[in-house]
Every structure is written in structure tokens, then in C-alpha cells.
Amino acid sequence: MKITQKAEIIPGTVGEGLAQRGVTRREFLQYCSTLAALLALPPAMAGAMAEAISKARRQSVIWLSFQECTGCTESITRSHSPTLENLIFDLISLDYHHTLQAASGEAAEQARMQAMKDNDGKYLLIVDGSIPLGNPGYSCIAGISNLDMLVETAKGAAAIVAVGTCAAFGGLPMADPNPTGAVSVGDIIKDKPIINVPGCPPIPVVMTGVLAHFLTFGGLPEMDALGRPKSFYGETIHDRCYRRPFYDQGKFAQSFDDEAARKGWCLFKLGCKGPVTYNACATTKWNDGTSFPIQSGHGCIGCSEPNFWDAGSFYQALSMPVTATPSMLAGAAAVGAAAGVAITWHNRSTKAAAKAVHEKVTVQDLTREVK
Amino acid sequence: MTHLDLLTFARGSALNWALIIFVIGIVLRLFEIFGLSRKADLATPRTHSPGSGWRTMLARSIPPPGMLKRDPVTYIGGYVFHLGLLFAIFFFAPHIEFFRSMTGLHWPNLPTALVDASVVAAMVALGMLLAHRLNNPVKRMLSGFGDYLAWTVTLLPLLTGYMAYHHLLFEYTLMLSLHLFSVELLLVVLPFSKLFHTFSVFISRWYNGDIFGRKGVAS
Amino acid sequence: MSATLAKGINSFKEVIDAPIASFFSSCVHCGLCAEACLFYTETGDAEYTPIHKLEPLRRVWQQEYTLLGKLGKMLGLSKPVTDAELAAWEPLVYDSCTLCGRCAMVCPVGNDMTYMIRKMREGMAASGHAPEDLVGATMRSITIGSPMGIKWPAVLAQIKHVQAETGITVPVDSPGAEYLVLMSSMEIINFPEYLSALSRIFKQAGVTWTLAQDAFEATNSGIQIGASDLAREIVSRIVVAAERLQVKCVISPECGHAFTALRWEGPNLMGRPFGFEVKHILEVLDELHAAGKIKTKGQDARPLTYHDPCQIARRGGVVEQPRRLLNAVAVDFREMPDAGVMNWCCGGGGGVSANSRAEPLRLEVFKHKKAQIEAVEVQTLITACANCRIVMEEGLEHYHMKVEVVGLTELVAQYLVEDKTT
Ligand code: SF4
Ligand code: SF4
Numbered sequence A: 001m002k003i004t005q006k007a008e009i010i011p012g013t014v015g016e017g018l019a020q021r022g023v024t025r026r027e028f029l030q031y032c033s034t035l036a037a038l039l040a041l042p043p044a045m046a047g048a049m050a051e052a053i054s055k056a057r058r059q060s061v062i063w064l065s066f067q068e069c070t071g072c073t074e075s076i077t078r079s080h081s082p083t084l085e086n087l088i089f090d091l092i093s094l095d096y097h098h099t100l101q102a103a104s105g106e107a108a109e110q111a112r113m114q115a116m117k118d119n120d121g122k123y124l125l126i127v128d129g130s131i132p133l134g135n136p137g138y139s140c141i142a143g144i145s146n147l148d149m150l151v152e153t154a155k156g157a158a159a160i161v162a163v164g165t166c167a168a169f170g171g172l173p174m175a176d177p178n179p180t181g182a183v184s185v186g187d188i189i190k191d192k193p194i195i196n197v198p199g200c201p202p203i204p205v206v207m208t209g210v211l212a213h214f215l216t217f218g219g220l221p222e223m224d225a226l227g228r229p230k231s232f233y234g235e236t237i238h239d240r241c242y243r244r245p246f247y248d249q250g251k252f253a254q255s256f257d258d259e260a261a262r263k264g265w266c267l268f269k270l271g272c273k274g275p276v277t278y279n280a281c282a283t284t285k286w287n288d289g290t291s292f293p294i295q296s297g298h299g300c301i302g303c304s305e306p307n308f309w310d311a312g313s314f315y316q317a318l319s320m321p322v323t324a325t326p327s328m329l330a331g332a333a334a335v336g337a338a339a340g341v342a343i344t345w346h347n348r349s350t351k352a353a354a355k356a357v358h359e360k361v362t363v364q365d366l367t368r369e370v371k
Numbered sequence B: 001m002t003h004l005d006l007l008t009f010a011r012g013s014a015l016n017w018a019l020i021i022f023v024i025g026i027v028l029r030l031f032e033i034f035g036l037s038r039k040a041d042l043a044t045p046r047t048h049s050p051g052s053g054w055r056t057m058l059a060r061s062i063p064p065p066g067m068l069k070r071d072p073v074t075y076i077g078g079y080v081f082h083l084g085l086l087f088a089i090f091f092f093a094p095h096i097e098f099f100r101s102m103t104g105l106h107w108p109n110l111p112t113a114l115v116d117a118s119v120v121a122a123m124v125a126l127g128m129l130l131a132h133r134l135n136n137p138v139k140r141m142l143s144g145f146g147d148y149l150a151w152t153v154t155l156l157p158l159l160t161g162y163m164a165y166h167h168l169l170f171e172y173t174l175m176l177s178l179h180l181f182s183v184e185l186l187l188v189v190l191p192f193s194k195l196f197h198t199f200s201v202f203i204s205r206w207y208n209g210d211i212f213g214r215k216g217v218a219s
Numbered sequence C: 001m002s003a004t005l006a007k008g009i010n011s012f013k014e015v016i017d018a019p020i021a022s023f024f025s026s027c028v029h030c031g032l033c034a035e036a037c038l039f040y041t042e043t044g045d046a047e048y049t050p051i052h053k054l055e056p057l058r059r060v061w062q063q064e065y066t067l068l069g070k071l072g073k074m075l076g077l078s079k080p081v082t083d084a085e086l087a088a089w090e091p092l093v094y095d096s097c098t099l100c101g102r103c104a105m106v107c108p109v110g111n112d113m114t115y116m117i118r119k120m121r122e123g124m125a126a127s128g129h130a131p132e133d134l135v136g137a138t139m140r141s142i143t144i145g146s147p148m149g150i151k152w153p154a155v156l157a158q159i160k161h162v163q164a165e166t167g168i169t170v171p172v173d174s175p176g177a178e179y180l181v182l183m184s185s186m187e188i189i190n191f192p193e194y195l196s197a198l199s200r201i202f203k204q205a206g207v208t209w210t211l212a213q214d215a216f217e218a219t220n221s222g223i224q225i226g227a228s229d230l231a232r233e234i235v236s237r238i239v240v241a242a243e244r245l246q247v248k249c250v251i252s253p254e255c256g257h258a259f260t261a262l263r264w265e266g267p268n269l270m271g272r273p274f275g276f277e278v279k280h281i282l283e284v285l286d287e288l289h290a291a292g293k294i295k296t297k298g299q300d301a302r303p304l305t306y307h308d309p310c311q312i313a314r315r316g317g318v319v320e321q322p323r324r325l326l327n328a329v330a331v332d333f334r335e336m337p338d339a340g341v342m343n344w345c346c347g348g349g350g351g352v353s354a355n356s357r358a359e360p361l362r363l364e365v366f367k368h369k370k371a372q373i374e375a376v377e378v379q380t381l382i383t384a385c386a387n388c389r390i391v392m393e394e395g396l397e398h399y400h401m402k403v404e405v406v407g408l409t410e411l412v413a414q415y416l417v418e419d420k421t422t
């Protein structure tokens, strides 16, 4: 444990946590300015932010995991070195997380109850995974159904962060035909501020950013219509994509290994959903800013959008029909032909009837009877 | 329903039904026309040129002598509009992907900026043609609900497509859905309106060329 | 028996075929056909837009032969075509359309309005909405044998006159002749020069020809009024005579619509192809000239121009022949603007000249021909249709223009090299 800078360290605060992990003040300031930038705050805010966060008590957090794949937790806990990503754990006091905590069974539930009691009205509830409404037995923890646990824990929460597309929008469990009757947090809890941090998984730094904002300002950042922080989800992948010039020039890869793909041309034709996906991948990137899916040659699958799973094949261009097929058109043509035969028959009988009543016109027929 | 759900619906069921109605309508209308048949012409043709119908199919795209001067707005507006529309429909990369998925056929696309320009040109031409329709006594007399309907459902896909691409009015996903809905409206209306000329023009031109051709006149 | 609305609508239903259905389906209401029709260009009256003249027929097509129309009819949403409507359309269908076919050359979607108006007239006639004068002409054609009421003795008188003048015998009812020559009433009454020119040309060419006592009249009012049943009766006289005399070819005179009636409509009216050819006199002259059977000497020095009769050029395909002949006999042949297949109608075709009610309109729209003639600054106007000739002479007189109208056959005869010894 190395302490590299003399600073007043108040026990129980974020500052203490940082110091214990060997994060220098310089490093922390740098993180804060990055966060400020990501949150679209003026650069000058970084110092104030660092100050506020250092002095803040580590935020009590209860983390509930429902119908999920642990991908979100994985995403957030992956890195071990002190990076922006795992800064998260310095900001919070994780009082309950059944995947990460050592305690189990009764003891674990005890911890949750304790945290709820100690920080009533102040703790932050983080949820990953969707909630099955079909049969409580589909997913429960310590014999408590997801629904009951969510409702119970939400009561005393200051705010809820729905992490990942499952918690935010139902995600994969809700995909057609939604066998468990999965719903999102927002579908159940209506009386608490909820911030959605969708993504499958979500970008870790977005979580950090949201927490930093909460600690600095004591509230939630500005959100879009789907409850996503605007600073991260304000623009589409497409609008920030470095391959965009190719899209505009009409240069596209036709397959994953053709010459065009090697040249880094646009992946639209390979199914990229970047144009309709609001997320920060193209700017923040993944794995400590190393790369993001499009950069490594795969189109965006639209994971931060509600029901992305049911929005057609990941490998079909956005402009392709979701379900229409050539044989469907052929079937329609056959129906059209059948209807055409019917109408032709009708037309011909109309015409034949007209011919049948035709009386040979004589010169006398050219004038009308004078009445 | 979120915007992506709307888009999925627009690309899914809505598109399926629109395509089904479109295809049924087109086939039905073709039967309607050909089913009425015509009597064989017993007069000996002056020239045995089976190609005259096909020739007129193409040749009629060019204004006959003197006509361009008589009504330049209709001709120039008509050209710009039709070419702009053609470029936009058939040479915008995403659209080609649509055709590929439905027919297996594909062809090279144009740069997006060029398609964008042709859409603007087509919309301007449509505007000019509407103004002309309202001002020219002949056109005004001939025009009715059907003509204005045809004009509107043709403009909408151009307009919504343009707005989606340029992020105007609504966010992209919603605008893209509206673009698809407007295309679907067009698909449903086309077979049963004046817009059916998209297909029947080849038939009527063929007959015209054949009627004249038998008499020895290239029309 | 008399004309009724029901018969008219019935006729509409009978005549609508695939081309008409495609034409109505295709029309985009662009209005360009109006710009091609002299009744619109000269009056500026939008009513004269070609496609508009067909509105009642279009409504019957829409209501009877389209899915939406049928549904509308079933639900009682469509207004049926009424007698009043047809009455209102009568002047549009008869007085302001010469069946010239110009609109059909121009419509961007390829609609042939002429084809349709010809067919629409079937229903107009059957419903009693044909102009009185055309009814009279048709009546005379059927009962007397000629729309102007001319009988054989009048022709005979002209034959005698020609024989006296030329010293050439005009053959009548001579079996096995190569050509059966027909005349139009106009020629019999107004232009005896035609028969005399023909006699001389044929004598010189050494071909055999004949007139037929029971089939001298080439015109067909049945077609102008739009009564195929009557047109068939009129045309069958010629067919019967041609077959009786076993001629190889029937020559349509300098009359546009007579050519259309016999050449294009004839076999279809009769329901069978003819065993003989039908040619316009200009085609025959051109062939004889090309074959060296007739020669011309000397050339007309006057500046002159040629009016293409619609039914002979645009609707008949005889375009190059008159030009070859003219270039042989004239030094200063000038083409009018839009000459050839895009020529403007004289304003009197398609029965318009026989319809006295249409006269003021016909004279008004003659302005276009006037302008065309003025553009080439000639005093001599050649044509190959007796009807055009009469109509243009009237128009020229109306506008006080000093222009002489001459038939092309006569002009050729004038420069014919005649071998007096044979
Ligand atoms: S790769 Fe995807 S996000 Fe990037 S420009 Fe192409 S379509 Fe847009
Ligand atoms: S690029 Fe698209 S699919 Fe991939 S993680 Fe980002 S938002 Fe999700």
C-alpha cells in the first residue's frame, strides 16, 4: 500500500478508499476531468468534482441481480489495475451483491436488510437483469422472488440504476416469445427516479460517470426519453463512427473478409445497426479505450436499444425487411393472379353480355325517339 | 412502443402487408388490362415490324418535335423528377440491399451525396409540377383528388427519407420508421391509383407503337 | 327502334379493350395532349383537351372493368353516366376532334386518344348523340349510296366529260382489271380534274383499271359517325365489287378517311382479310413513277408546299411518296413546319367538315394551318385529300389568303410525259 501524496484523509470517504488503493491525487484528478468530459460538463468542473467526490462518503449501494447472465457485472469488474472502469468500486460501499460478496444465504440477506435500515432513503439501488412476472419460481434469491425483492428494496432507495439492457428494457429474457414474462425495472417501480444504463453489456465508464454525477451533484444526470443519460446516449453510433465517411461515399464491405472489409469500409451491408443505436461505444470505446465492435470489424448489433434482440437479424442490413421473403412475394403474386383470373372472368362476362344485347344499328337507330 | 419497436414493425409486419397488397394489386391490375384483350387486326400491316411497340416504349421518353417548347415545365420537371426518383430508389446503397433481399439481384450504388442531391432535385421538381398543375388551365381542369393523392404519396417517401438522412425534425430511428411507413403507403396506393402508370406506361406505349407501326409510322 | 342511353352505354362496354384499359390506366393528367391538339392550341379552351373528350368512356371503363370501380358501383358510390352528360360531350367528341392522331403521337404515356374517340363514337351514335348532319350523311350513304346523295348518273356525266376532254375511254365494270378506282363525293362534285388526271396517267402507264357502277363511292360516313354496323354495310359494297371484278388492287382516292376506312378498318369490319390490296393513289403513282412506267417532264416553278392529310400520313403511313413525286415535278418545294407525321390537321377531318354546327370552330382552328402556310410564304398548296382541300379552300377564303390548293395527282398529271401515238 503506497501513499503517494499527503492529503487529509477522512475515514469512510471516497478519498480514503482511493488512498488505500494507491490512486494518486493527480490520477484521480485526471479521471475526474475525463468523467467531466464524458458527462459533457465544463472542464473547470473537474476540480470541484474531485473535491466533492473525495469528501463524499462512499455511497451505500445495494446491487440486485435478477434474470441476467452476469455479463454486466463481468463488464464492470473485469479490470484489476486502477482504471476509470473500476474506479466504481472506490466510489461506493457495495453492501450487497450476491455474486461478489463473500457472505451467502441468511447472512447475505441479513447484510441487505442491515444496509437498507442503516441508509434508509439514501442508498442507491443498482439492478441488473430483468424481472420475471410469469412464475416467481423462474428466478428467486434465498427463496424470495425477484419481484418481491425489487419492490421491497426499492422502497428505501434514493434512486435506482438499471444496469444493462435486461434491467433497463427487459433485454434478452424479454425477447420474443418472452417465456418468463420478463419486464424491466421501470415496468414495476414507478415512484423512484430510475436511470437506465443499457447495453449488453453496458460500458463500464458510463456507470462510473453516473455514480460520479450522483456523488457530485446528489442527483441524476439529464436523461433522454428512454431514461438514458443524455451525455452518453445522445448520439447514435453511426453519427460518431469513424467509418462514416465510407458510408457517405457509398463504400461498403460486402462480406467480413473481402477487400473492402480489409480497407475498413462501412459495415452497413453486413448488418450494422449503428444508425439506430444510441450509445457511446464509438467515442469511449471498450477495454480501456482500446477498440469497439465496429473497429474490430463487426457491425453494431444495437444492444443499447429496447427490443434490439427482436429487430431482425444482426447480419441483415437495416434496410432489409425483417421477415418478408421472396416466396412471400411469390405467394402474393399467385393470389393476385387468382384474383386477376376472377376479375377477368367477370369483365369478360360483362363484355359478352353487352355483345349479346347489341342490336344491329340501322340508320333509323341513329336518332332518338322524340317524346 | 419505443422508436426501435416502431422501426421493427415498419420493417416487419407493416412492410410485409404493404408488399403483399402491392404485389397482389399489380398482378390483379395487369390481369384487368390484358384480360380485356383486343381483336386481332385483320388489315395487312404496312410493315412487318414486331419491334414497333418496343421501340415506342423507349422512344416516347423523348419529347416529339416542338413539344418541349410548348410546355417546358412539364417536360423538364418530369425528367428531373423521374430521374431523381429513379436514382434515389435504385442507386442508394441501403435500397439496393432491400432489392437484393427480395430478388437476389444487386448492382453498384451511387455515392450518398449524389443520391441526396437527386432527392432534392426530385422534390423541387415535384413542387414545380404541383405549381404548374394548379396554374395551367388544362392540368387544373383534368386534376382531381386522385392526382393530388398521387402527388402526396410520392412526395412523402422522398421527404421523409431526406429528413431522416439529415436528422431533421425527429430523431433518426423515428424518422426512418416514418420513411418506411410512407413507402408502405405508396406501395398500397400505387396499384390502385394513377401511380399504376409506373407499370401500365409500358403497356400503353407498346400498344401505341404497335397501332402506329402497323400503319407504317414510327410513333 | 331508336337510340337510347342504354344502347350507348352498352356500346361503350363492347368497345373497351386492353389498349383502352391500358390508356386510361396510364394517363397522368399531364395535359400535354392538349398542346398537340389544334382545337386547344387555337382556342385556349381546356375543354378541348383530347383525354377530356373521353371522360364518359373512361367512367364506364372505371365502373365496369376495374376492381375499385366495381366495388364503388356495388356500394352505390359511383355516379352512372347520364344522357345529359353524353349530350354535353357530343360537341367534344364530334365537333372538336378530327381523329387526326396528333395527340396520340405526343402523349408521354403513349395513349392513343384517336383510337379511343373512334370507338367512343360507337356509343355516342347508339345513344343518339351524333350530330344531325352526320346522321343525315350516314342516312344518305346507306339509302342513296353516297353521303352527299350522289348517284351513278352524276358519275356517268363526269365520265362523259372526261372522255370528251381527254379522248380516253374510262372503263366501267371491266372484269380482271388491275385496279379498281374509287372516288369521293367531293371529287365527283368539286374536283373533276382527278378523274381526268387518272385516265391520262393510267393510259400512259399502260395499266388496266376500272370503275364500278355499284361501288364508286370511297367515303364511309359509318366510320365518321361511329356506327360499325353501318360502316360494314358501306365498305362491303366495295369489297363485293372488287371481288366480282377480280381486281388486284383497290385504289383509295385523294381522301384521307376513305383510305383509313378501306385500308385499316375494312378487313376488321368485314371480319376477314381482303383478297386484294388497298392502296392510296399516291402509293400507286409513286410505284409507277419508280418503275419508270410514268415519266414527268418539266417542273413547276411556283414555290409550293405540301399539306399531309392526317389519315394519309400520320394514320396511313404515306409520307415519303408525295415527297418523291413532288420533288420530281416542282423546283421550289418547301416543307411546312411540323410537316410529315407531325403535321397539323386542316381542322375538317373525322366528320367535322360534314357537321355544319362545327363550322365556326373549324374556321377558328384553321389559324394554325394559316400560320404554317405563312411560314413558308407560298401561294400554292398541294395536298392529297379532297376533304382537306375543300376545308382549306374555305379557310383560306375566310382569312382572305390568296393561296391556290391543288391535288397532287393533278399536279403529276400536268407534268406527265404523254406519248400521244399510243
Ligand atoms: S459501420 Fe455502422 S455505424 Fe459505422 S458508418 Fe457504417 S453503418 Fe454507420
Ligand atoms: S457497438 Fe452497438 S452492439 Fe456493440 S456494444 Fe456498442 S451499442 Fe452494443
Ligand code: SF4
Binding pocket: C036, C037, C038, C039, C049, C050, C096, C097, C098, C099, C100, C101, C102, C103, C104, C113, C114, C345
Ligand atoms: S385526334 Fe386530333 S383533333 Fe382529335 S383530339 Fe387528338 S389532336 Fe385533337
Ligand code: SF4
Binding pocket: C026, C027, C028, C029, C030, C031, C032, C033, C034, C050, C051, C106, C107, C108, C109, C110, C111
Ligand atoms: S398527354 Fe397522355 S397522359 Fe397526358 S393528359 Fe393527355 S392522355 Fe393523359
